[in-house]
Amino acid sequence: MSLRYALLALVRVGPQSGYDLQKQFAVSVGHVWHAPDSQIYPELRKMEAEGLIRGEEQTRGERGTRRMYHVTPAGHRAFLEWIASPPEYQRVRDPAHLRAAYLEAATPDQARAFLRAHIAQWEGELEQWEGELRRIDAVDNPMLLRRLAVTADEDRERTIAYKRFAYEGLVERARGEIAWARRGLALVDRLEGTPG
Amino acid sequence: MSLRYALLALVRVGPQSGYDLQKQFAVSVGHVWHAPDSQIYPELRKMEAEGLIRGEEQTRGERGTRRMYHVTPAGHRAFLEWIASPPEYQRVRDPAHLRAAYLEAATPDQARAFLRAHIAQWEGELEQWEGELRRIDAVDNPMLLRRLAVTADEDRERTIAYKRFAYEGLVERARGEIAWARRGLALVDRLEGTPG
DNA sequence: AAGTACATGTAAGCAGTTACATGATTGG
DNA sequence: CCAATCATGTAACTGCTTACATGTACTT
Numbered sequence: 001m002s003l004r005y006a007l008l009a010l011v012r013v014g015p016q017s018g019y020d021l022q023k024q025f026a027v028s029v030g031h032v033w034h035a036p037d038s039q040i041y042p043e044l045r046k047m048e049a050e051g052l053i054r055g056e057e058q059t060r061g062e063r064g065t066r067r068m069y070h071v072t073p074a075g076h077r078a079f080l081e082w083i084a085s086p087p088e089y090q091r092v093r094d095p096a097h098l099r100a101a102y103l104e105a106a107t108p109d110q111a112r113a114f115l116r117a118h119i120a121q122w123e124g125e126l127e128q129w130e131g132e133l134r135r136i137d138a139v140d141n142p143m144l145l146r147r148l149a150v151t152a153d154e155d156r157e158r159t160i161a162y163k164r165f166a167y168e169g170l171v172e173r174a175r176g177e178i179a180w181a182r183r184g185l186a187l188v189d190r191l192e193g194t195p196g
Numbered sequence: 197m198s199l200r201y202a203l204l205a206l207v208r209v210g211p212q213s214g215y216d217l218q219k220q221f222a223v224s225v226g227h228v229w230h231a232p233d234s235q236i237y238p239e240l241r242k243m244e245a246e247g248l249i250r251g252e253e254q255t256r257g258e259r260g261t262r263r264m265y266h267v268t269p270a271g272h273r274a275f276l277e278w279i280a281s282p283p284e285y286q287r288v289r290d291p292a293h294l295r296a297a298y299l300e301a302a303t304p305d306q307a308r309a310f311l312r313a314h315i316a317q318w319e320g321e322l323e324q325w326e327g328e329l330r331r332i333d334a335v336d337n338p339m340l341l342r343r344l345a346v347t348a349d350e351d352r353e354r355t356i357a358y359k360r361f362a363y364e365g366l367v368e369r370a371r372g373e374i375a376w377a378r379r380g381l382a383l384v385d386r387l388e389g390t391p392g
Numbered sequence: 393a394a395g396t397a398c399a400t401g402t403a404a405g406c407a408g409t410t411a412c413a414t415g416a417t418t419g420g
Numbered sequence: 421c422c423a424a425t426c427a428t429g430t431a432a433c434t435g436c437t438t439a440c441a442t443g444t445a446c447t448t
Contacts, residue, residue, distance in 0.1 A: 214428065233427095233428080234429075234431095237429055238429080238430090263427090289436090
């Protein structure tokens with residue numbers, strides 16, 4: 001249910017095609033909220049039908065077209081209402097910790113493989129998020145630049161600070177997961193004897 | 197997709213009715229993997245159809261019945277295969293951090309309300325998980341006791357240690373989220389001026 | 393001429409949510 | 421007798437996944 005607000009956040013900085021948005025998802029918001037194109041294009045159509053955005057067909061070359069979307073006043077309002085609304089939390093559903101709770105049923109090697117996969121997973125996420133943090137600090141992120149271009153000078157600091165804040169939280173979470181899994185590896189060694 | 201394995205983990209300690217399992221979800225595994233009864237009962241039927249568990253209808257009072265499920269050899273194998281299989285990770289989709297990245301669009305009070313809600317949410321989870329940790333340490337959790345009753349002595353330490361490990365990870369995550377949101381509150385004060 | 397990037401979807405299916413529905417048994 | 425708990429679901433809907441489908445335009 002956050003997909004449309006992630007899309008609104010992107011369209012708010014200026015007109016974009018579905019393809020543009022899909023690409024942005026792969027590099028910026030997508031680091032916080034993943035969405036495949038098979039979800040983005042239909043959602044844009046729905047948002048247009050609900051009046052949050054308006055699309056205008058543009059020609060491209062001889063026969064090609066693309067649909068450029070821009071946010072409507074209703075869309076702008078919807079975004080601000082979302083920002084102001086009480087956050088919704090999903091019920092906890094954590095496959096990694098569920099499995100960790102039953103590692104006694106695994107062989108030592110299986111336990112280690114699981115923990116190493118957990119570390120690899122979160123190191124991958126960590127890399128993405130740290131990269132994003134560096135791009136924020138270097139004011140180098142294309143989306144952030146477009147955002148700042150339509151932002152009053154006195155709001156620039158806030159805009160950057162909150163982006164930083166969000167990604168710092170993700171980075172810390174990743175570091176926490178990695179530290180936990182490393183402690184798990186030490187635990188396996190202690191309980192089952194070191195390998196080799 | 198982990199629901200059936202959470203259910204298998206519970207049924208593995210001994211025969212249970214759908215109602216029993218649903219209650220266990222509310223107090224033990226449910227702290228890691230939530231599932232409503234409207235999902236549990238149909239899933240049990242599916243698992244029975246696939247031969248992972250077998251249910252036997254019992255009479256209860258004059259006209260009442262209940263269906264007691266026990267794990268089959270195939271179910272036992274499926275559980276061990278799950279434990280040994282490479283973990284699946286969902287693509288990142290984090291509504292709280294998504295919203296945090298756009299807090300510059302909120303008023304200071306809205307930003308604070310969001311961060312306080314985040315703290316309240318994770319303090320609630322933290323309380324559950326710390327309670328579970330205390331019950332593990334006191335060897336006081338009814339499910340853990342049933343588990344240990346069917347566990348060889350030399351595996352008791354491992355069984356307890358991995359449960360502890362799992363819940364420690366959750367506790368740390370909750371603490372991390374709370375610390376992050378508190379830093380967010382300080383950031384709002386710095387950027388927007390302290391209230392009052 | 394071929395490959396990459398641009399551009400936009402549909403269709404089937406699964407997991408989970410929310411709301412509703414019903415009845416039996418047990419304990420006070 | 422009444423309330424709590426035992427007991428088991430169905431139905432409609434939403435969000436997301438996976439796989440498939442198709443064609444244009446630009447660059448080398």
